[in-house]
Amino acid sequence: MKNVFVLLAVFLSISCEYFKEEVDMVVVNANVYTVNGDFSKAEAFAVHKGKFVAVGTSEEIRKTYTSDQIIDADRRTITPGLIDAHCHFYRLGLNQQVVDLVGTKSFEEVIQRVRQFQRENSKEFIIGSGWDQNDWELKEFPTKKELDELFPDTPVALERIDGHAYLVNQAALDKAGIKWNTKVEGGEIVKNQYGNTGVLIDNPMRMIDAVIPDPSLESKVEALKDAERICMNYGLTTVNDAGLDRSTIELIDSLQQNDELSIRVYAMVSNTPDNLEHYLYNGPIKTEKLNVRSVKVYGDGALGSRGAVLKKPYTDKWGHYGAMVTPVAEIEDLARRIAISEFQMNTHAIGDSANAVVLRTYEKVLKGQKDRRWKVEHAQVIDSIDFDYFETGVIPSIQPTHATSDMYWAEDRLGAERVKGAYAYKKLLNKAGRVALGTDFPVEQVSPFLTFYAAVTRKDLDANPKEGFQKQDALTREEALRGMTIWAAYSNFEESEKGSIEVGKFADFTIYNKDLMTVSAKEIPTIMAEQTYIGGKVR
Numbered sequence: 001m002k003n004v005f006v007l008l009a010v011f012l013s014i015s016c017e018y019f020k021e022e023v024d025m026v027v028v029n030a031n032v033y034t035v036n037g038d039f040s041k042a043e044a045f046a047v048h049k050g051k052f053v054a055v056g057t058s059e060e061i062r063k064t065y066t067s068d069q070i071i072d073a074d075r076r077t078i079t080p081g082l083i084d085a086h087c088h089f090y091r092l093g094l095n096q097q098v099v100d101l102v103g104t105k106s107f108e109e110v111i112q113r114v115r116q117f118q119r120e121n122s123k124e125f126i127i128g129s130g131w132d133q134n135d136w137e138l139k140e141f142p143t144k145k146e147l148d149e150l151f152p153d154t155p156v157a158l159e160r161i162d163g164h165a166y167l168v169n170q171a172a173l174d175k176a177g178i179k180w181n182t183k184v185e186g187g188e189i190v191k192n193q194y195g196n197t198g199v200l201i202d203n204p205m206r207m208i209d210a211v212i213p214d215p216s217l218e219s220k221v222e223a224l225k226d227a228e229r230i231c232m233n234y235g236l237t238t239v240n241d242a243g244l245d246r247s248t249i250e251l252i253d254s255l256q257q258n259d260e261l262s263i264r265v266y267a268m269v270s271n272t273p274d275n276l277e278h279y280l281y282n283g284p285i286k287t288e289k290l291n292v293r294s295v296k297v298y299g300d301g302a303l304g305s306r307g308a309v310l311k312k313p314y315t316d317k318w319g320h321y322g323a324m325v326t327p328v329a330e331i332e333d334l335a336r337r338i339a340i341s342e343f344q345m346n347t348h349a350i351g352d353s354a355n356a357v358v359l360r361t362y363e364k365v366l367k368g369q370k371d372r373r374w375k376v377e378h379a380q381v382i383d384s385i386d387f388d389y390f391e392t393g394v395i396p397s398i399q400p401t402h403a404t405s406d407m408y409w410a411e412d413r414l415g416a417e418r419v420k421g422a423y424a425y426k427k428l429l430n431k432a433g434r435v436a437l438g439t440d441f442p443v444e445q446v447s448p449f450l451t452f453y454a455a456v457t458r459k460d461l462d463a464n465p466k467e468g469f470q471k472q473d474a475l476t477r478e479e480a481l482r483g484m485t486i487w488a489a490y491s492n493f494e495e496s497e498k499g500s501i502e503v504g505k506f507a508d509f510t511i512y513n514k515d516l517m518t519v520s521a522k523e524i525p526t527i528m529a530e531q532t533y534i535g536g537k538v539r
Contacts, residue, residue: 144198
């Protein structure tokens, strides 16, 4: 009789295994933040053919599913794959091939890095990126004097960290045909008593861009793969690239189709006549990895270079208001053209005047249209009378690290009263109902954990200021995680396929070494993404 019971037990065990559903992957014993509508938690999930097929307890999943790949997460934290709602993915990759000027503490250090780079690479046109005069003891724009002396015959173009200013030498000015009396609308060719200083702000930069040699196809592919590697190391599974030309979009698509690029890309089409003619005529492009359905438009410049457009003059440069990169009439014409297409309009707006122009234009051209989800990229300085525009379905696409990077000089630019409407992320959330969070890398660091930290603490990495910069506009941890997952997906019209760990969605998820929802605030920047999965495959 005893043998009969043993045989029966073995039979039942085999039968249970036999009737379990075979899937590609099972993850159990995890601390899962699903980021669904209830923000519920789970312990386990099953993945098949690149999508989540079940989410629940470890017992439920083990009882129903079997797989050759069963992962015991050992209680580690898992969230949906992170989405960077505003970045410059391709530019990040290209920056790996130029002089790295990020973190320089003086113009002398900039010069040292440029000289070292040229000794090691011997370029015909020297390109660098990442300087910020606000980080220097002398917080003034540099001039081209030293570059002219060191590189009299080799053009040099050094991009400010925000991408809205160049420092170039005379060889570059000559190559671009920029003279002392050259005038360009929508920016500034900065001069002093000796003539051109070499600093170009916003639209005049295009004259330099026109003479910079195009990277080779091999360099472009290398740039995209380098950018992917960096992003996936931080747990990012989707990136919104804020401004790409058709050729780069088609290269990304080709690499993705050949499985040479795994990261998902939401591409904002750069606002050029050729791009607009092609995409507005042919319509959006949607694959599992690529979504092309938005147009990136520049309203104004950046606050750090005083290109942002303000309603009243800058408090540290009286009489200066900034400059619209795209004239107001042209913004309205573009908006009307995009409004009759299926495309989103995503407009860069930093200053309160630029934001007012963009918001009023959106209201005018979208009257009567539902669920267009047009975005204001940055929404950085808002006049108190303009916040209500965000109640109409416009999405603020914001970058929390800008607040903690700019907080030591923002009041100098804006004054004590006007700065209260700057970096107002909680107020924007309360008006709009959701915010999409990004980094704006490589303007800021790639790390989404710094985004999360800045959003919830409003402090720098030294935990200053102690009370937090305008702490009333901090987000909760739940709001920050939603902004980096489901709300970012919503802003891309992709909430039905990603942004949460739910049945039927892509199995994009990230495993961490710490629980970002419960660790002490000071530990958030040290969090690491241990594994990044896209479509159920570890990348």
